[in-house]
Amino acid sequence: MTDITITVSQDIVQALRLPPDAVAAELQRELAVALYQRGILSSGKAAALAEMSRWEWEELLGARKIPRHYADEDLDQDIAYAARS
Secondary structure, three states: OOOOOOOOOHHHHHHOOOOHHHHHHHHHHHHHHHHHHOOOOOHHHHHHHOOOOHHHHHHHHHHOOOOOOOOHHHHHHHHHHHHHO
16 A cells, blocks of 8 residues: 655645644545546545545535536446345
């Protein structure tokens, strides 16, 4: 597994107008949202990157009015899975 560290200069951190203890989590969340919106990361992986539960992630997407990437094939798979249970 590869970990990636992103360096953000102190002047940018200060410009964020966030409590110092919230900066890292907020940047991680924003990265997850951006990658999900661009279709680079799936919803589940974006939620994991944001360190949020699926429920919290879905609430965040709804609050920001971010469309879900949910195709007809996804619905078919969900229906098939539910029918097997």
